Amino acid sequence: xxxxxxxxxxxxDEVEVLSDINLDVQQGEIVCIIGPSGCGKSTLLxxxxxxxxxxxxxxxxIGSPPKDSLNPLTYIFQDFALLxxxxxxxxxxxxxxxxxxxxxxxxxxxxxxxxxxxxSDFRKALPKQLSGGMKQRVAIARALSxxxxxxxxxxxxxxxxxxxxxxxxxxxxxxxxxxxxTACYVTHNLSEAVRFGHKIVVLSRRxxxxxxxxxxxxxxxxxxxxxxxxxKTQTQLWQAMRDEALAADRELLxx
Amino acid sequence: xxxxxxxxxxxxxxxxxFRGAGFLPTPRRVVAPLVFIGIIAFWEFGSHNGxxxxxxxxxxxxAFAAFMDLVNSGLLWKHLSASLQRLIVGWTAGTVLxxxxxxxxxxxxxARSGLSPLVSAVFxxxxxxxxxxxxxxxxxxxGSKVATILFGTFFPTVIATYGGIDNVxxxxxxxxxxxxxxxxxxxxxxxxxxxxxxxxxxxxxxVAIAIVLLVAAEMIAAEYGIGAYVLLAGSLxxxxxxxxxxxxxxxxGLVIAWLIGKAEKFFLRWR
Ligand SMILES: Nc1ncnc2c1ncn2[C@@H]1O[C@H](COP(=O)(O)OP(=O)(O)OP(=O)(O)O)[C@@H](O)[C@H]1O
Ligand SMILES: [Mg+2]
Numbered sequence: 001x002x003x004x005x006x007x008x009x010x011x012x013d014e015v016e017v018l019s020d021i022n023l024d025v026q027q028g029e030i031v032c033i034i035g036p037s038g039c040g041k042s043t044l045l046x047x048x049x050x051x052x053x054x055x056x057x058x059x060x061x062i063g064s065p066p067k068d069s070l071n072p073l074t075y076i077f078q079d080f081a082l083l084x085x086x087x088x089x090x091x092x093x094x095x096x097x098x099x100x101x102x103x104x105x106x107x108x109x110x111x112x113x114x115x116x117x118x119x120s121d122f123r124k125a126l127p128k129q130l131s132g133g134m135k136q137r138v139a140i141a142r143a144l145s146x147x148x149x150x151x152x153x154x155x156x157x158x159x160x161x162x163x164x165x166x167x168x169x170x171x172x173x174x175x176x177x178x179x180x181x182t183a184c185y186v187t188h189n190l191s192e193a194v195r196f197g198h199k200i201v202v203l204s205r206r207x208x209x210x211x212x213x214x215x216x217x218x219x220x221x222x223x224x225x226x227x228x229x230x231x232k233t234q235t236q237l238w239q240a241m242r243d244e245a246l247a248a249d250r251e252l253l254x255x
Numbered sequence: 256x257x258x259x260x261x262x263x264x265x266x267x268x269x270x271x272x273f274r275g276a277g278f279l280p281t282p283r284r285v286v287a288p289l290v291f292i293g294i295i296a297f298w299e300f301g302s303h304n305g306x307x308x309x310x311x312x313x314x315x316x317x318a319f320a321a322f323m324d325l326v327n328s329g330l331l332w333k334h335l336s337a338s339l340q341r342l343i344v345g346w347t348a349g350t351v352l353x354x355x356x357x358x359x360x361x362x363x364x365x366a367r368s369g370l371s372p373l374v375s376a377v378f379x380x381x382x383x384x385x386x387x388x389x390x391x392x393x394x395x396x397x398g399s400k401v402a403t404i405l406f407g408t409f410f411p412t413v414i415a416t417y418g419g420i421d422n423v424x425x426x427x428x429x430x431x432x433x434x435x436x437x438x439x440x441x442x443x444x445x446x447x448x449x450x451x452x453x454x455x456x457x458x459x460x461x462v463a464i465a466i467v468l469l470v471a472a473e474m475i476a477a478e479y480g481i482g483a484y485v486l487l488a489g490s491l492x493x494x495x496x497x498x499x500x501x502x503x504x505x506x507x508g509l510v511i512a513w514l515i516g517k518a519e520k521f522f523l524r525w526r
Contacts, residue, residue, distance in 0.1 A: 127525075
């Protein structure tokens with residue numbers, strides 16, 4: 001299943017947030033979205049997953065999601081969004097309970113995703129007992145349990161310390177190598193973007209427009225050991241971002 | 256730096272003074288019982304010595320004797336069961352209805368616009384002022400007493416419930432929607448558990464209100480009940496019975512507060 005964003009514009013009351021966004025997300029491709037603070041990245045992601053509707057334009061699904069996908073467009077949130085009163089398995093099961101699955105099928109899925117995210121030993125733990133990285137892992141397990149066609153991630157690693165960030169990014173890359181999922185990944189962090197994105201979309205300051213789309217051909221698995229080569233792309237991205245970020249900064253001060 | 260300077264710095268060494276003490280009251284288990292025992296002992300001693308007149312305040316031992324009379328005559332159970340029954344029925348009904356209406360107000364715009372001004376208008380009325388009206392509507396018997404308690408607990412519960420719902424993390428609701436959960440599932444699995452802490456602290460307040468209303472209602476018209484017992488004792492100037500009755504109310508309040516504390520520990524162990 002591919003996604004196509006067509007002429008998306010949006011405003012909240014007086015504030016124009018996004019303007020004329022056209023973008024294609026192909027199956028198996030990871031699209032990173034970067035841009036200065038407040039340029040509408042999160043808003044755009046909410047449009048893609050159908051949590052909000054743009055004033056103009058539309059998000060189109062091309063082709064249908066795989067038959068076994070329970071929730072084709074699935075989010076992973078920056079703040080994890082785990083229910084604090086449910087255990088790890090309870091949080092995963094939440095996403096499955098509204099689907100017509102037998103208890104045995106549900107159990108099988110839970111065991112499977114917890115194993116894939118190395119959480120099997122923490123099944124009965126409550127979120128308050130887990131570190132930030134573990135919590136995000138639970139959120140990833142929950143997202144995987146519904147067999148998404150597209151993962152929508154809004155700065156999933158920003159709430160974590162840099163070591164944990166590194167580990168989880170490796171996990172996401174590994175997972176992609178195995179399952180070739182499609183993803184839209186919003187981030188502030190340029191090095192995350194060049195490590196993880198097949199396509200990097202640079203948005204301008206508000207109202208967000210697509211300023212540049214950078215494609216990186218190097219395979220995801222090789223990038224970790226070839227950061228030197230990616231440095232050039234990162235610098236190029238930073239050049240594009242820099243002016244926007246500076247201008248955005250000044251704009252906020254004027255308000 | 257000269258040699259003498261060096262020496263003075265060495266001889267002058269002392270630990271940095273600690274300035275961070277205080278402002279952190281921690282519970283000390285023995286203190287509370289000691290205070291209680293101290294007050295009662297002083298009171299008993301004063302009554303025996305005569306500097307607390309028995310007309311003004313009976314000795315604790317006399318109040319206890321009055322309480323034992325009540326036990327031996329079998330009247331204790333009659334009073335207590337009458338009061339507990341009213342309290343339980345009234346409080347439970349008020350709480351259940353309050354949670355339901357509070358949930359409606361918390362979730363639906365129409366209910367919010369229609370009901371929340373009404374709740375705000377009726378909440379501050381001391382419900383005991385409505386008792387005569389309830390007596391006309393529900394009769395002088397149990398109905399009017401239960402209705403008073405029900406009414407008194409209903410409003411604080413409504414306010415606690417919708418306040419709790421308003422404070423449920425919007426991000427969690429968004430998450431529920433993003434996984435395609437049904438509306439009912441979101442209410443049942445995300446919103447209500449999220450509002451539970453606020454509902455339970457509302458229950459603490461509504462129980463206190465319920466006890467006040469219980470006694471007030473029983474004082475106006477009841478044969479049995481702790482309120483009736485206290486009122487009768489007062490009109491007969493039987494201060495020993497009065498103290499015994501008041502002590503029972505205090506214990507009742509403490510027991511209920513303890514039960515709610517247990518419930519909080521159990522339901523909110525995830526916090
Ligand atoms: N529900 C809303 N109502 C009104 N304004 C909103 C709403 N949501 C977002 N905005 C505004 O829209 C703009 C874009 O917000 P958005 O959260 O999409 O930015 P972002 O690029 O994700 O920013 P950040 O990098 O800080 O996460 C901001 O100026 C924000 O104040
Ligand atoms: Mg954002």
